[in-house]
Amino acid sequence: MDARDIESPELRLSRWWTLPVVSAAQLLVVLDGTIVNIALPSAQSALGMSDGSRPWVVTAYALAFGGLLLIGGRVGSAWGHRRAFGIGLAGFAVASALGGAAGNQETLFAARALQGAFAAVLAPAALSLLTMTFTGPRERGRALGVFAAVGAAGSAIGLIAGGLLAEYAGWRWCLYINVPVALLALLGTALVPADRPHRDGGRLDVAGALLSATGFAAVVYAFTEAEEHGWGSANVLVPLAAGVLLLTAFAAAEFRAPYPLLPMRVLLHRARAGALIAVSLMFVAMFGFYLFMSYYTQTVLGYSPLQSGLALIINAVAALLGATLAGRLHGRLAPGLLILPGLGAAAAGMLILTRLTAQSTDVLPLYLAPALVLTGLGLGCVLPPTASLATSDVRPQDIGAASAAYNAAQQLGAALGTALLNTVAAGASASYAASSAGRATRDAASVHGYTVALAVAFGILLATMCVAGPLVLLRTGRRSGS
16 A cells, blocks of 8 residues: 555645645746736836836846746755745745835836745745655646646736736735735745755855856846847847857756756756756747737737736636646646647647737637637646656756756746747738838738737747657656656
């Protein structure tokens, strides 16, 4: 009989208490990537920010989060993931309160960077705790299904909550709302089973830490600048080239480091590499999709920010259903048999939207609703098995690094997707308007740009199926949960 079948009710309750606690933390991290976006115009007006400085409210968070993720994973392994989780929650709450009370733009930027830094500790610790607590294939599948459902729905929830808070409570509450959620999760941490730190002699891979932090930050910065300056600008090419060189040097350094920040054995595992590729490119496509939903519904259909956010409820519910289904099937089906159909469903949703024109009628029932359902189901089906593959079959001391790599893949994918597909849409709109010699309406040019960008997202998902498929299909459903 399996030991889990004869464990005490108290121990079983303690293990399952981990799920809502880490899910609350996951919601904080994901939600904060979108909830502040809705409040940006109000914050800009209140603090007197220029148009040029406004993007730093988002960029400061993204740079700190992306740049420090691998270090955050190392902190979890060295200090213990439960302790790192608690520190991340407390720090995130303090940074959120500081941002909500900001009296000037500099304080807000600093608070957002602090949020990103503590999120970089919190996110890998959360996934590590979940992976270590739920070890059986079936129970891990159910736990990862819930965890992934929260992550999949978090972006949509952020847009909805941001719209409600900005409209009825003020932009500061888009930051203050994090404080009670973080404190409740922090109180619940006392019931989460403790883990043993893995200090590896207590040494920090200083070279790896510096190279990874600066490399990831440079790449994320280049992606964020591409939206405004274009991919051919020196503002983009210089940091992008520097980031690639720094990350190349980081990989080379990790092969030689006695106690590497990211052991290369974590990335050289074929199924794990396939999972990281799949989730990264899925986020490229999905964040382009969310960009389309925000712009198209507001600029063409005339929705308010709140109505635009509410439309995403369809996507959020579908993501919840997809993740729940994937969690229940975990251990029964090979991970690839969930990942590939998930990618295919999301691709089908993108394809539907490429048929839109400025003259399309019954847009919500014929185009948006089917696309929202398919993309939500697809995202929900991809996240649990990729999270499982990314963190399975790793040494105890490597679980933090594997969790950090998974989060870093998502973060880079989101940053690239937003920048890449926005610039594709803008370029296609401009070309369409120019080729029509002024005969095209503004809406027609905009819709053409959106559909071209979504066609690119469709192609990315098909390419992901071809590249990641052979890697993730190597695993059996039974082994994926080991």
